[in-house]
Amino acid sequence: MQSLAPSSSIGIKSIMRSPSPLPNPRRRVNFSVQSAARSFDSNQSVSAAAPPSAAAGGFTSGGVGKNRADWQSSCAILASKVVSQQQNTEKTGGADNITVVNGHRTLDLVPVVDSNNLPKPLTITDLSPAPMHGAQLRVAYQGVPGAYSEAAAGKAYPECDAIPCDQFEVAFQAVELWIADRAVLPVENSLGGSIHRNYDLLLRHRLHIVGEVQLPVHHCLLALPGVRKEYINRVISHPQALAQCELTLTKKLGLNVTREAVDDTAGAAEFVAANGLRDTAAIASARAAELYGLNILADGIQDDSSNITRFVMLAREPIIPRTDRPFKTSIVFAHDKGTSVLFKVLSAFAFRNISLTKIESRPHRNRPIRLVDDANVGTAKHFEYMFYVDFEASMADVRAQNALAEVQEFTSFLRVLGSYPMDMTPWSPSRDD
Ligand SMILES: O=C(O)C(=O)Cc1ccccc1
Numbered sequence: 443m444q445s446l447a448p449s450s451s452i453g454i455k456s457i458m459r460s461p462s463p464l465p466n467p468r469r470r471v472n473f474s475v476q477s478a479a480r481s482f483d484s485n486q487s488v489s490a491a492a493p494p495s496a497a498a499g500g501f502t503s504g505g506v507g508k509n510r511a512d513w514q515s516s517c518a519i520l521a522s523k524v525v526s527q528q529q530n531t532e533k534t535g536g537a538d539n540i541t542v543v544n545g546h547r548t549l550d551l552v553p554v555v556d557s558n559n560l561p562k563p564l565t566i567t568d569l570s571p572a573p574m575h576g577a578q579l580r581v582a583y584q585g586v587p588g589a590y591s592e593a594a595a596g597k598a599y600p601e602c603d604a605i606p607c608d609q610f611e612v613a614f615q616a617v618e619l620w621i622a623d624r625a626v627l628p629v630e631n632s633l634g635g636s637i638h639r640n641y642d643l644l645l646r647h648r649l650h651i652v653g654e655v656q657l658p659v660h661h662c663l664l665a666l667p668g669v670r671k672e673y674i675n676r677v678i679s680h681p682q683a684l685a686q687c688e689l690t691l692t693k694k695l696g697l698n699v700t701r702e703a704v705d706d707t708a709g710a711a712e713f714v715a716a717n718g719l720r721d722t723a724a725i726a727s728a729r730a731a732e733l734y735g736l737n738i739l740a741d742g743i744q745d746d747s748s749n750i751t752r753f754v755m756l757a758r759e760p761i762i763p764r765t766d767r768p769f770k771t772s773i774v775f776a777h778d779k780g781t782s783v784l785f786k787v788l789s790a791f792a793f794r795n796i797s798l799t800k801i802e803s804r805p806h807r808n809r810p811i812r813l814v815d816d817a818n819v820g821t822a823k824h825f826e827y828m829f830y831v832d833f834e835a836s837m838a839d840v841r842a843q844n845a846l847a848e849v850q851e852f853t854s855f856l857r858v859l860g861s862y863p864m865d866m867t868p869w870s871p872s873r874d875d
Contacts, residue, residue, distance in 0.1 A: 578603040581755075582613040582622035585706030588730030590659055592708075594753035595626045597655045597867075608705065610640065614647045617758060625649065625756040631659075632750040634682045636802050641830055644756075644774070644859055651772050651860025653755035656867070661687050661744045663695070664711050664736040665723045671695065671739055678702045678710040679725035682751075687725055689745040697723075711736055754860070762838075763861040769836030770799065772859040775849060776806060776828050783852050784829065790848040791833055794841040800832040828855075837861035 581602045583591035595604045605622050607613040616622040627643070630636045644651075661683055665674065674697060677684070681703040691697045704710050710724035715734035723739060724730070731738050754772075763769055777783040791798055806826035835842040837858065850856050 579624060580605055580622040581624045581626055582607050582616040583626045584608070584610045584613050586708045586712050588708030588711060588727055588733045589706045590657060590727060590751060591626050591628060591706070591753065593727070593729070594628070594655050594657050594751070595624075597657060598626065598653055598753070598755050599624070610643055614643060614649060614756070617649055617756060618647065620758075623757065624652070626753050627756060628682075628751050628753050630752045630800070631682055631686070632748060633686045633744070633746055637682065638804060641802065641804055644754075645828065645857075647756075649756035649758065650760040651754045651862050652757045652761045653862045654752060654770065654865050655755070656750050656752050656865045659683075659686070659744065659749045659751050660727065660742055661707075661725050661749075662728050662731060662738045663687075663691075663723050663740040663743050664714065664726055664731045664734075665739050666714065666718065666720055667735070667737050669720050669723075669737070669739075671697070671723075673721055674699060674723045674739075676700045676702060676722045677725060678704050678713065678722060680704065680707045680710070683707050683725045686745060686749055687743045690740075690743045695740055695743070708733070752865075755862075756860075760858075760860060761862060763836040764863075765836050765838045768834065768864040768866060769838075769861055770832055770834055770864045771837055771842060771861040772800075772830065772832045773846070773849070774828055774830050774855075774857050774859060775853040776826065776855040777852060778826070778854045780852060786852045787829070787831075787849050790845040791831075794845050796841055796845060797834045798831060799834055800830065802830040803827040804830065830859075834864070 579599050579602045581595040581599055582605045583589065583595050584607050585591050586606050587604075589606070592604050592606070595602055602624075605616060607616060610625075610627065613622070613625040613627070617625045627640050628637055629640050629644075663671075663677070665671075676699055677691060677697060678701070679687075684701050684703060691701075704713070707724070707726035708730040711726040711730040711734045713719070714722050714724045715736055724736070725743065728738060728741070730736070763771075775787065780786075788798070788801075804827060806828050833842070833845075835845075837843065837846075838861075842861075846856070846858070
């Protein structure tokens with residue numbers, strides 16, 4: 443999967459403002475951080491935030507270390523990468539390519555948009571805290587205007603200044619480097635399940651979950667004006683969107699054509715429009731159709747009308763948990779010895795009548811395999827897992843504190859990702875219901 447923005451380009455581009463209640467999409471942060479990000483291993487967090495405290499939901503054990511020197515060197519790495527990326531861009535220009543990633547054909551796309559909209563080079567001053575932003579909350583999201591993440595930012599913070607970023611890594615770093623105040627991250631979908639890569643990102647960075655929103659997602663099939671369904675031989679979108687519309691595309695619309703995954707839904711729409719592609723349709727929102735001048739060929743094409751995506755809001759500092767409204771707490775833990783650990787951990791919540799809303803396991807990135815020697819049988823190899831659990835209680839609730847104290851006894855690593863108000867907005871299904 444590739445970004446629709448030139449992946450080697452570096453810049454913040456100015457884009458139009460949108461009317462309320464959608465957030466104000468002002469700038470696109472699309473400095474490329476792939477290589478810079480690789481320099482930040484888990485021991486080199488770029489977070490400048492103070493160490494989290496248990497009371498504020500930053501309870502952690504066995505987590506990564508960080509200090510001012512790490513932060514400064516991370517900034518230096520990022521700044522030097524920015525300069526070299528910029529030079530590469532100048533050398534290579536921006537060719538419009540289809541590449542092969544993990545065996546899939548993907549688009550390496552360069553939008554040919556009006557030159558006022560082309561990314562402007564990021565300078566070192568763009569990486570320092572910007573005191574001129576005024577009182578508006580700046581919320582970084584992955585994608586371009588019209589992406590669902592932008593809508594989620596607008597739902598969480600109606601008056602916010604939404605900052606598009608070409609990658610999640612960039613959205614995280616925008617917050618860590620004080621370019622943005624919050625990042626918005628899709629974490630699970632009612633049809634597609636958990637977005638695993640984003641869970642991995644939560645662990646690699648030191649941001650705190652400070653809120654959640656659940657957004658009904660209503661997909662449209664978009665094409666250039668005058669293009670009919672019969673002309674389409676390719677559908678492009680975010681992989682979640684492609685998966686969420688698979689049945690409708692094939693069974694209802696008869697579109698047994700190539701699918702190609704790109705970084706975000708609205709970026710797919712922008713690409714079709716910017717390149718005048720008459721054989722390609724994008725799956726994206728009605729707002730993306732409006733922003734990029736595309737027609738809606740089919741409306742509400744998600745296979746299940748109750749298609750909800752859950753997003754979390756991330757900040758440098760945890761919020762102070764409260765007990766006067768429903769809160770949720772997200773934790774991640776690992777264990778390296780003992781039996782029935784998962785059972786014991788879950789009982790710590792069950793005995794205190796704390797409901798779990800999610801449990802997810804992910805192979806441990808740094809320690810994927812555990813060897814268990816057995817002289818009679820040989821060497822057994824088990825996957826090592828990280829477990830992600832969400833439970834319905836605030837860290838200000840003594841039951842949650844006691845449960846976590848107990849969990850800590852059975853685990854080798856425990857981190858509270860955040861304790862935050864639950865999204866209690868009434869169920870509002872997709873528009874076509
Ligand atoms: O690509 C987008 O617009 C996103 O925000 C990610 C996404 C994709 C599909 C459903 C929900 C969110």
